[in-house]
Amino acid sequence: MRLLLSAIALLLSAAPLYAAELRIDPVRSKAEFSVRLLWVTSVAGSFQGIRGDLTTDPATATAVVRADIDTENIQMESARLRRWVLAPEFFDAEHHPRIHFVSQATPLVLLSHGGEVTGELTIRGVTRPVTFRLLANRCPPESMAGCVLQLQGIIDRTDFGMLGRRGALSDRVNLGMAIVIEAM
Structure with missing residues:
Protein backbone atom coordinates (compact mmCIF):
# COMPACT_ATOMS: atom_id res chain seq x y z
CA MET A 1 0.00 0.00 0.00
CA ARG A 2 2.81 2.37 0.90
CA LEU A 3 4.45 1.67 -2.47
CA LEU A 4 1.16 2.41 -4.28
CA LEU A 5 0.74 5.74 -2.45
CA SER A 6 4.35 6.66 -3.27
CA ALA A 7 3.77 5.89 -6.95
CA ILE A 8 0.59 8.01 -7.01
CA ALA A 9 2.39 10.89 -5.29
CA LEU A 10 5.21 10.66 -7.83
CA LEU A 11 2.77 10.69 -10.76
CA LEU A 12 0.90 13.68 -9.34
CA SER A 13 4.11 15.63 -8.80
CA ALA A 14 5.12 14.98 -12.43
CA ALA A 15 1.75 16.13 -13.80
CA PRO A 16 1.67 19.69 -15.10
CA LEU A 17 0.07 22.37 -13.00
CA TYR A 18 -3.01 24.19 -14.23
CA ALA A 19 -2.65 26.22 -17.39
CA ALA A 20 -1.55 29.78 -16.72
CA GLU A 21 -4.31 32.33 -17.27
CA LEU A 22 -3.29 35.79 -18.32
CA ARG A 23 -5.57 38.53 -19.55
CA ILE A 24 -5.37 41.19 -22.20
CA ASP A 25 -5.10 44.65 -20.64
CA PRO A 26 -8.12 46.43 -22.17
CA VAL A 27 -6.77 49.91 -21.39
CA ARG A 28 -3.34 49.57 -23.01
CA SER A 29 -4.22 47.19 -25.87
CA LYS A 30 -5.49 48.33 -29.25
CA ALA A 31 -6.27 47.14 -32.76
CA GLU A 32 -5.99 49.08 -36.00
CA PHE A 33 -7.15 48.64 -39.57
CA SER A 34 -6.58 50.42 -42.84
CA VAL A 35 -7.94 49.96 -46.34
CA ARG A 36 -6.96 51.79 -49.54
CA LEU A 37 -9.51 54.21 -50.99
CA LEU A 38 -9.24 55.04 -54.70
CA TRP A 39 -5.64 53.72 -54.67
CA VAL A 40 -4.52 57.14 -53.43
CA THR A 41 -5.35 57.39 -49.74
CA SER A 42 -6.33 55.08 -46.90
CA VAL A 43 -9.29 54.84 -44.58
CA ALA A 44 -7.97 53.94 -41.13
CA GLY A 45 -9.34 53.41 -37.67
CA SER A 46 -8.35 52.08 -34.30
CA PHE A 47 -10.20 50.16 -31.63
CA GLN A 48 -9.62 50.60 -27.93
CA GLY A 49 -10.68 48.20 -25.21
CA ILE A 50 -9.66 44.79 -26.52
CA ARG A 51 -10.76 42.11 -24.07
CA GLY A 52 -9.57 38.55 -23.85
CA ASP A 53 -6.99 36.20 -22.46
CA LEU A 54 -3.84 34.22 -23.10
CA THR A 55 -3.91 30.66 -21.81
CA THR A 56 -0.62 28.80 -21.62
CA ASP A 57 -0.30 25.05 -21.30
CA PRO A 58 3.00 23.96 -19.72
CA ALA A 59 2.42 20.34 -20.73
CA THR A 60 2.47 21.16 -24.45
CA ALA A 61 4.51 24.42 -24.20
CA THR A 62 1.79 26.23 -26.16
CA ALA A 63 -0.50 29.21 -25.74
CA VAL A 64 -3.91 30.22 -27.08
CA VAL A 65 -4.95 33.85 -27.48
CA ARG A 66 -8.61 34.87 -27.43
CA ALA A 67 -9.50 38.50 -28.17
CA ASP A 68 -12.78 40.39 -28.54
CA ILE A 69 -13.12 43.87 -30.00
CA ASP A 70 -16.33 45.89 -29.75
CA THR A 71 -16.91 47.51 -33.14
CA GLU A 72 -18.56 50.53 -31.48
CA ASN A 73 -15.20 51.35 -29.87
CA ILE A 74 -13.76 52.45 -33.20
CA GLN A 75 -11.99 55.81 -33.38
CA MET A 76 -11.54 57.57 -36.70
CA GLU A 77 -10.53 61.01 -37.96
CA SER A 78 -13.97 61.74 -39.37
CA ALA A 79 -17.41 61.19 -37.84
CA ARG A 80 -18.76 60.60 -41.38
CA LEU A 81 -16.24 57.79 -42.02
CA ARG A 82 -16.94 56.33 -38.58
CA ARG A 83 -20.68 56.15 -39.36
CA TRP A 84 -19.89 54.52 -42.71
CA VAL A 85 -17.61 51.76 -41.30
CA LEU A 86 -20.21 50.98 -38.62
CA ALA A 87 -22.96 50.78 -41.26
CA PRO A 88 -24.26 47.51 -42.78
CA GLU A 89 -21.94 47.58 -45.81
CA PHE A 90 -18.79 47.40 -43.67
CA PHE A 91 -18.74 46.20 -40.01
CA ASP A 92 -22.56 46.22 -39.57
CA ALA A 93 -22.07 47.04 -35.89
CA GLU A 94 -25.78 46.98 -35.10
CA HIS A 95 -26.08 43.28 -36.00
CA HIS A 96 -22.47 42.24 -35.34
CA PRO A 97 -21.17 44.28 -32.41
CA ARG A 98 -18.01 42.23 -31.90
CA ILE A 99 -14.93 41.08 -33.78
CA HIS A 100 -13.50 37.86 -32.35
CA PHE A 101 -10.10 36.20 -32.78
CA VAL A 102 -8.91 32.90 -31.34
CA SER A 103 -5.50 31.49 -32.19
CA GLN A 104 -4.63 27.88 -32.63
CA ALA A 105 -2.26 26.47 -30.02
CA THR A 106 0.97 28.39 -30.64
CA LEU A 121 -11.22 35.58 -37.13
CA THR A 122 -14.93 36.38 -36.92
CA ILE A 123 -16.20 39.60 -38.46
CA ARG A 124 -19.89 40.26 -39.25
CA GLY A 125 -20.71 36.76 -37.99
CA VAL A 126 -18.44 35.14 -40.61
CA THR A 127 -15.51 33.05 -39.35
CA ARG A 128 -12.47 32.49 -41.55
CA PRO A 129 -8.97 31.10 -40.97
CA VAL A 130 -6.30 33.80 -40.80
CA THR A 131 -2.57 34.05 -40.33
CA PHE A 132 -0.96 36.95 -38.50
CA ARG A 133 2.72 37.76 -38.30
CA LEU A 134 3.81 38.07 -34.67
CA LEU A 135 6.73 40.42 -34.16
CA ALA A 136 9.60 39.31 -31.93
CA ASN A 137 9.87 40.81 -28.44
CA ARG A 138 12.19 40.48 -25.46
CA CYS A 139 9.80 38.59 -23.20
CA PRO A 140 10.74 35.14 -21.90
CA PRO A 141 8.17 32.55 -23.05
CA GLU A 142 7.68 31.26 -19.51
CA SER A 143 6.64 34.68 -18.18
CA MET A 144 4.42 36.69 -20.54
CA ALA A 145 2.89 39.09 -17.97
CA GLY A 146 3.79 42.66 -18.96
CA CYS A 147 4.63 41.72 -22.55
CA VAL A 148 3.26 43.34 -25.70
CA LEU A 149 2.30 40.98 -28.50
CA GLN A 150 2.22 42.77 -31.85
CA LEU A 151 0.33 41.01 -34.63
CA GLN A 152 0.01 42.14 -38.25
CA GLY A 153 -1.96 40.68 -41.11
CA ILE A 154 -4.03 41.24 -44.21
CA ILE A 155 -7.53 39.94 -44.85
CA ASP A 156 -9.81 40.07 -47.87
CA ARG A 157 -12.88 41.98 -46.75
CA THR A 158 -15.09 40.15 -49.26
CA ASP A 159 -14.42 36.91 -47.33
CA PHE A 160 -16.37 38.50 -44.47
CA GLY A 161 -19.29 39.79 -46.55
CA MET A 162 -18.04 43.37 -46.90
CA LEU A 163 -18.99 43.83 -50.53
CA GLY A 164 -19.84 47.55 -50.74
CA ARG A 165 -17.87 50.11 -52.75
CA ARG A 166 -15.68 47.54 -54.47
CA GLY A 167 -14.80 49.95 -57.28
CA ALA A 168 -13.43 52.57 -54.92
CA LEU A 169 -12.25 50.55 -51.93
CA SER A 170 -9.57 47.86 -51.96
CA ASP A 171 -10.57 44.35 -50.94
CA ARG A 172 -7.34 44.03 -48.91
CA VAL A 173 -7.61 45.26 -45.32
CA ASN A 174 -4.50 45.64 -43.15
CA LEU A 175 -5.04 44.60 -39.54
CA GLY A 176 -2.78 45.12 -36.58
CA MET A 177 -3.05 44.43 -32.87
CA ALA A 178 -0.88 45.47 -29.96
CA ILE A 179 -1.96 43.24 -27.10
CA VAL A 180 -0.60 43.97 -23.63
CA ILE A 181 -0.61 40.86 -21.42
CA GLU A 182 -1.14 41.08 -17.65
CA ALA A 183 -1.63 38.58 -14.84
CA MET A 184 -5.19 37.97 -13.67
Missing part, protein backbone atom coordinates in the same frame (compact mmCIF):
# COMPACT_ATOMS: atom_id res chain seq x y z
CA PRO A 107 4.41 27.33 -29.37
CA LEU A 108 5.42 29.48 -26.38
CA VAL A 109 8.84 30.13 -27.89
CA LEU A 110 7.11 31.77 -30.89
CA LEU A 111 5.59 34.38 -28.53
CA SER A 112 9.11 35.67 -27.87
CA HIS A 113 10.88 35.00 -31.16
CA GLY A 114 8.05 35.94 -33.50
CA GLY A 115 6.62 34.07 -36.46
CA GLU A 116 3.27 33.09 -37.86
CA VAL A 117 0.20 32.76 -35.65
CA THR A 118 -2.79 31.03 -37.20
CA GLY A 119 -6.31 31.15 -35.93
CA GLU A 120 -9.89 32.05 -36.71
